[in-house]
Amino acid sequence: MSEEVAFEPKIVYFMCSWCGTGGAETAAAHHMHYPENITPSRVNCTGALPAVHILRPLIEGADGVVISGCHPGDCHYDDGNFRARRRVALVKSLLDTLGLEAERVWFRYVAHGEGRRFVDTAAEFNDHIKKLGPNPLKTRSDT
Amino acid sequence: MNDKGAVLTAEDGVKDALIGWLKETLKNGVFDAILIPVETPGGDSFAYLLLQDPAILDSASPLPPVMPVQGGKALGRLTMRGRLNRQIAAVVRPCEARAAIELCKLEQANLENVCLITIDCPGVLPLSEYLDDPETSAVRHAGASSAWDRSPMRPTCQICDHFSIRQAPGSDLHIGTLGCEEGTAIMVAGSAKGERVLERTNPPTLEKEEESYSLNGLLEEWAAQVEEMERAQTKTRQRAHADLREAISGTDRLLDLFKDCINCHNCQRVCPVCYCRQCYFESDALKLPPENYLARANRKGALRFSPDTLLFHIGRASHMATSCVSCGACEDACPMDIPIAQVFSLLADRAQETLGYVAGMSLEDPLPLVTFEMDELHDVEQPYVKIYAKQEVQDA
Amino acid sequence: MPEGASSSAFTSEGLKINRGAVDTVRELLRTLLESGKVKAVLALGRTGGDEGGVGYSLFRNPAAFEANGAALPLLPFMPANAGALLSRLTLEGPLPEPVAAVVRPCELRASIELAKLSQGYLDNILFISSTCGGVYPLDAGIDGNLEEMLPRYWQAMKQGTLDDKVRPTCRACNNFVPEGADITVALLGEADLDEECTLYVQTERGADFASCLEGATTEVKQENKVLERSMVQRDAFREELFATVEVGLEGLIRTFGRCIGCHGCKTVCPICHCRLCHFDSQDCERPAGFYEGELARKGGLRVPPDTVYFQLGRMAHMAISCVGCGMCTDVCPTDIPLSTIFSKVGASAQAAFDYHPGKDVDEEIPLRTFEEEEFAQVAT
Numbered sequence: 001m002s003e004e005v006a007f008e009p010k011i012v013y014f015m016c017s018w019c020g021t022g023g024a025e026t027a028a029a030h031h032m033h034y035p036e037n038i039t040p041s042r043v044n045c046t047g048a049l050p051a052v053h054i055l056r057p058l059i060e061g062a063d064g065v066v067i068s069g070c071h072p073g074d075c076h077y078d079d080g081n082f083r084a085r086r087r088v089a090l091v092k093s094l095l096d097t098l099g100l101e102a103e104r105v106w107f108r109y110v111a112h113g114e115g116r117r118f119v120d121t122a123a124e125f126n127d128h129i130k131k132l133g134p135n136p137l138k139t140r141s142d143t
Numbered sequence: 144m145n146d147k148g149a150v151l152t153a154e155d156g157v158k159d160a161l162i163g164w165l166k167e168t169l170k171n172g173v174f175d176a177i178l179i180p181v182e183t184p185g186g187d188s189f190a191y192l193l194l195q196d197p198a199i200l201d202s203a204s205p206l207p208p209v210m211p212v213q214g215g216k217a218l219g220r221l222t223m224r225g226r227l228n229r230q231i232a233a234v235v236r237p238c239e240a241r242a243a244i245e246l247c248k249l250e251q252a253n254l255e256n257v258c259l260i261t262i263d264c265p266g267v268l269p270l271s272e273y274l275d276d277p278e279t280s281a282v283r284h285a286g287a288s289s290a291w292d293r294s295p296m297r298p299t300c301q302i303c304d305h306f307s308i309r310q311a312p313g314s315d316l317h318i319g320t321l322g323c324e325e326g327t328a329i330m331v332a333g334s335a336k337g338e339r340v341l342e343r344t345n346p347p348t349l350e351k352e353e354e355s356y357s358l359n360g361l362l363e364e365w366a367a368q369v370e371e372m373e374r375a376q377t378k379t380r381q382r383a384h385a386d387l388r389e390a391i392s393g394t395d396r397l398l399d400l401f402k403d404c405i406n407c408h409n410c411q412r413v414c415p416v417c418y419c420r421q422c423y424f425e426s427d428a429l430k431l432p433p434e435n436y437l438a439r440a441n442r443k444g445a446l447r448f449s450p451d452t453l454l455f456h457i458g459r460a461s462h463m464a465t466s467c468v469s470c471g472a473c474e475d476a477c478p479m480d481i482p483i484a485q486v487f488s489l490l491a492d493r494a495q496e497t498l499g500y501v502a503g504m505s506l507e508d509p510l511p512l513v514t515f516e517m518d519e520l521h522d523v524e525q526p527y528v529k530i531y532a533k534q535e536v537q538d539a
Numbered sequence: 540m541p542e543g544a545s546s547s548a549f550t551s552e553g554l555k556i557n558r559g560a561v562d563t564v565r566e567l568l569r570t571l572l573e574s575g576k577v578k579a580v581l582a583l584g585r586t587g588g589d590e591g592g593v594g595y596s597l598f599r600n601p602a603a604f605e606a607n608g609a610a611l612p613l614l615p616f617m618p619a620n621a622g623a624l625l626s627r628l629t630l631e632g633p634l635p636e637p638v639a640a641v642v643r644p645c646e647l648r649a650s651i652e653l654a655k656l657s658q659g660y661l662d663n664i665l666f667i668s669s670t671c672g673g674v675y676p677l678d679a680g681i682d683g684n685l686e687e688m689l690p691r692y693w694q695a696m697k698q699g700t701l702d703d704k705v706r707p708t709c710r711a712c713n714n715f716v717p718e719g720a721d722i723t724v725a726l727l728g729e730a731d732l733d734e735e736c737t738l739y740v741q742t743e744r745g746a747d748f749a750s751c752l753e754g755a756t757t758e759v760k761q762e763n764k765v766l767e768r769s770m771v772q773r774d775a776f777r778e779e780l781f782a783t784v785e786v787g788l789e790g791l792i793r794t795f796g797r798c799i800g801c802h803g804c805k806t807v808c809p810i811c812h813c814r815l816c817h818f819d820s821q822d823c824e825r826p827a828g829f830y831e832g833e834l835a836r837k838g839g840l841r842v843p844p845d846t847v848y849f850q851l852g853r854m855a856h857m858a859i860s861c862v863g864c865g866m867c868t869d870v871c872p873t874d875i876p877l878s879t880i881f882s883k884v885g886a887s888a889q890a891a892f893d894y895h896p897g898k899d900v901d902e903e904i905p906l907r908t909f910e911e912e913e914f915a916q917v918a919t
Contacts, residue, residue: 051461052423052454059454061442072517082515086498089523090512093497094460097490099392108525117527124528136394141445141596142586143398143453176834178842183796184789188873190796190846193830196838211799211873212843220843224826229834274797274874395588402587403681405594405618407870409803421815432631436597437638440579444600445609447586448624476801476872479592480681 009063009129010138011038013122014053015110016046016080019070022112027119034122045069047080051091054105058095061138064104064129066121071109081109103128104135148331148362149341157320157328161205161234161262164344166197168232173343174258175229178217179203187277191217193231205234205318206262208284209273213472215242215415219252223418226253232340233257236264237311238303238470241503242415244313245466248510251418258340262318263307263369266293266300270475291321291372299471299484302383304376307369308333313505316340322368329361384489391486397453400486403479404452410473410483411459416466416502423462424455456483460490465511467491468503553725553737556754560724560736563752564612564641564667567722567738569604570751571639577665577748580604581621581628581640582612590683594618597628597638612641612667613724615674615692615705616685620864622649622897623809626659633660639748641667643674644717645864648897649809651719652860655904658812665748668717670727670766672696673709677869699728699765700772708865708878711777713770718898721745728765781883783876791847794880797873798846804867804877810857810896817856818849854884859905860896861885 015021021042027034039062043049046069054065067088075081088107096102106125110118137143153160168174180189182202189207191214192199214235221227235243240259246252265288273280283295293301304310308317308331315337319329332338391400408425411417423429429451440446467487474484495501498511499519556563571577584596584603593616596609603610621642628634642650647668654661672695675688688704695702701710717723723739726732738754740746785794802819805811817823823845833840858881867877889896892905 052458055454055457055461059451060439079515082517083512085520085523086512086515089497089520090465090494091461092523093494094457094464094490097388097493098397098457099388100394100397106525107523108527120527121525137453139443140394140398141440141443142402142447142591142594143451181839183793185793185796188797191842192839193834193842194839195834199839211797217842220825221830222827224824227827227830229831270872271874399587399591402592402594403618404592405677405807405870407803407807409801409806409870409872412801412803412806413799413872420819420821425814427814430627430630433628433634434632436628437579437599437635440597440599444598445584445603446597446599448581448595448597449619449627476799476803478677478803478870478872480678 007130007134008037009126009134010061011035011064011066011122011125011129012057012062013038013040013066013068014043014046014049015040016069016076017042017044018076019074019112020046020068020110023068023110023114023118026113026115028115030115032115032119034119035126037126038122045075045077045080046084047075047077047082047087049084049087051087054088054091058100058104058135059137059143063132063135063138064106064125066106066108066125068108068110068118068121071111074111100137101132101135104132148329150361151318151328151330152326154326156326157318158205160326160328161318162200162203165203165232165234166200168340168344169195169197171344173230173340174232176231177203178214178221178231178233178235179205180207180234182207187274193221206236206264206288208268208281209270210236210239210267210470210472210475211270213242213413213415213470214239215246215252215468215470216413216472218243218254218257219246219415219418222253222257223251226255227257230256231258232260234260234262237261237305237307237314238264238468238503239415240311240314241305241468242470244503244506245416245468246418247506248508249416249418249466254506258315258336259313260316260318261308261311261314263320264303265291265306266296266303268295269297289325297471297474297484298383298482299469299474299488302376302380302485302488303469304373304380305469306372306376309366309369310373311503313503319365319369321372322365323361327361329365331362383485384492387482387485387489400481401452401456404456404481405479406449406452406455407478408455409476409478413472413476414463415470415472416463416468417459424451424458460487460494464491464494465498465500466502467495553739554749554752554754556736556738556752557734558736559734560726560729560732561613563736563738564724565604565606565608565610567667567749567752568598568610568612568639568641569601571665571748572598572601572604574751576637576751577639578636579638580610581624581638581642582610583614583616583618583641584609584611592683593680593685595621595624613669613726614685615672615688616680617643617646617674617864617866617869618677618680619807620649620809620866621646622651622653622862623807625650625664626653626809626812629659629662629664633662634664637663637665637748639665639667642720643671644668644715645671645712645862646809647717647720648714648862649864651897651900652810652862653812654900656810656812656860661900665722665744666717666720667722667724668720669724671709671712671715671717672727673701673705673712673715675704676706679704693732696726697728697730697732699769701769706865706868707776707780707876708863708868708882711773711780711879711882712863713773713777714863715769715773716766719900722749727769780879784880784883791850794875795847795850798850798875799873800843800846800849801872802849803870803872805853807866807870808857809864809866810860810862811853818845818852854881858885858888859892859894861889862897
């Protein structure tokens with residue numbers, strides 16, 4: 001790393017009960033490590049994650065939010081992940097229009113057995129956020 | 144555009160012609176009642192009235208100088224508990240018709256037995272400006288309207304490119320005034336329902352001494368003018384949105400935009416497509432123990448109170464931007480002059496574009512968040528670029 | 540004896556500080572925060588950037604109360620009734636540690652009234668109030684325009700009068716001397732408030748917290764004359780203002796004609812606290828049959844309906860507790876003088892029960908109690 005970024009990002013990682021947490025559990029089973037500043041948050045299905053729950057952490061102190069669920073076709077509830085994709089698209093559109101760095105929100109499919117992919121996502125996002133720097137919203141008291 | 148239409152004409156102007164036509168429909172039982180703006184008893188505003196007494200139509204105004212209540216919201220309140228058992232006509236602006244159609248899809252309105260009658264709309268004045276001096280304002284509005292001069296109108300109206308039936312195809316009947324000679328307007332049907340109404344009524348046709356107008360000639364002229372204005376307005380809108388986006392982009396400028404917000408939620412209350420009986424942002428979900436507020440104040444050094452101002456606005460946008468018809472009711476209701484309608488119209492246009500949807504066009508267009516395509520929005524999916532794959536080899 | 544607050548408050552100790560009033564309050568709050576005696580302060584402060592707006596904030600950092608800090612206590616502006624804010628803060632439970640709040644008398648009364656209505660807890664709140672010269676209308680605060688008004692505001696305050704650009708609700712207010720505050724800053728009629736300041740300490744807790752400040756303790760006998768004069772002026776204006784209300788059915792229909800049913804008045808009202816207002820509930824969602832019936836009966840019906848019903852209904856629900864803060868008028872998009880109407884009706888309802896909203900947390904709200912022998916004239 002050429003640039004020393006002095007801050008530890010606060011990251012909220014939404015994962016669905018099925019593939020999302022499955023990926024995390026597989027990683028654990030293989031003793032893979034992921035950064036400690038990730039706060040996992042379990043939802044039954046990414047399709048059940050309200051848009052507001054992506055916005056709240058970004059305003060109140062998170063530097064980034066990841067949403068991970070099953071791959072297309074694998075959703076336990078058939079189409080929750082497709083609906084989630086639309087909802088994330090909407091939130092990213094709003095953030096982008098308002099210049100609030102939509103890239104602080106990632107939507108990536110992680111399957112039950114993809115421990116490596118889960119760990120990579122956490123590490124990659126962590127580095128990505130370190131490069132972006134702290135979220136300017138989180139220190140504003142007038143939000 | 145079909146050629147089922149008629150010419151509306153009256154020496155005293157289109158408004159009188161339309162009121163006369165509406166009276167006839169009541170008398171002949173084509174409609175049992177009309178929903179139309181009527182001047183308030185104090186002469187200081189306009190309110191939607193559902194009326195069956197033709198005499199009340201004498202104080203009615205199809206396109207008043209202000210829009211205090213969004214017609215879509217009125218239609219929603221009227222039919223949220225079930226369709227009416229009578230045939231009514233609702234005389235509304237295109238944005239109000241579009242809001243009504245969105246509300247139908249959201250299951251908050253029922254347009255069966257409602258004939259949506261829209262009119263080419265030049266816009267309305269800012270509500271607070273009108274209230275300062277209703278008489279002078281009305282005159283100013285009338286003058287600007289007939290010249291299709293949008294400069295005194297609300298900013299939202301100035302950049303509106305959905306002002307006619309072409310951009311609000313859910314209308315049943317439409318009065319076209321653009322490009323028509325003074326005292327003349329055309330009436331076109333937008334649906335089978337509208338056609339049936341036209342057949343049952345008999346709007347007078349124009350007969351002039353020198354020439355006799357054919358309906359088709361008038362229609363073509365009107366349609367061409369609408370298209371031309373739409374092109375110009377779309378350009379204006381895009382320019383305005385680009386400027387606005389720059390003006391509010393980023394944390395600093397965005398929080399500047401909302402610096403005066405007092406969290407009254409008037410914007411949400413008057414919005415036609417915000418229909419929740421109890422808004423999420425007023426619910427228990429955001430009512431937290433004092434420890435929560437103190438901890439947040441501790442972390443940030445201070446906490447604006449009541450909290451969640453920005454969350455309310457972006458959150459509300461996340462809930463309704465896909466159904467926003469840029470009617471501007473929110474901005475009229477804001478006590479702190481925040482250009483909220485302009486901001487939301489920008490957010491809405493872009494959100495709807497992202498999801499390939501335009502609000503209020505047709506009952507047949509499914510709402511974008513209750514449907515999906517398998518093969519779409521791949522740019523939202525974060526590509527996995529295995530840059531950390533090397534690590535696995537080292538781990539092993 | 541004029542209506543409203545008694546003019547014989549303040550027989551308790553007063554602290555005379557050799558510092559301007561606003562500076563004194565700043566210094567007091569800064570010290571309280573720095574020493575940890577309070578964990579946070581609810582006060583007005585800057586929002587947005589440099590030419591920012593003004594809003595309430597829960598301040599944690601003592602630096603906010605330094606000379607150029609973000610806090611703006613005693614600014615003549617009320618973007619929200621702080622009583623409602625304190626209710627929100629303590630709705631789920633009492634404050635675990637002391638928090639100071641800089642509030643106007645009507646905000647204090649709202650706070651006390653809300654505690655009676657089980658909408659919050661007064662524990663651990665240090666109330667700092669002042670003899671009030673009113674606030675400017677909400678639109679005066681747009682785009683930082685309030686700055687321009689401050690010289691004339693303080694000029695009038697020093698003379699014991701109210702700037703005529705201050706809200707009519709305030710100029711008609713006869714409850715401008717706070718009761719139940721821990722510390723009251725004397726402002727109205729204090730000619731030297733730029734150089735010195737008197738703090739009236741009315742409770743033990745107030746004394747404890749005020750002791751942070753250095754200042755001579757003097758037993759100050761309250762100077763009644765200025766406050767009495769102000770009361771007379773306000774009572775006269777109040778009568779004039781109340782007389783402008785159009786009464787009778789025709790008058791009400793004319794007044795509320797331009798009401799758009801946004802219910803903003805209810806949202807900002809500190810006393811209106813129902814999670815789901817009756818007038819927003821299913822009870823007021825009318826089925827088709829209702830509209831058709833009304834049509835048949837009257838020939839025409841306003842949509843949405845229930846305009847005057849909402850106004851009268853809200854009066855019936857809250858006028859008995861109305862503290863006359865004026866947020867309703869400020870927020871109304873169609874400039875209906877709601878506060879005048881509601882204050883007038885409220886005053887009359889309160890007089891019928893000899894009730895004083897927000898004066899004393901132990902004074903029972905009239906509709907929650909009764910005497911066996913009373914109001915004989917009501918029963919026939």
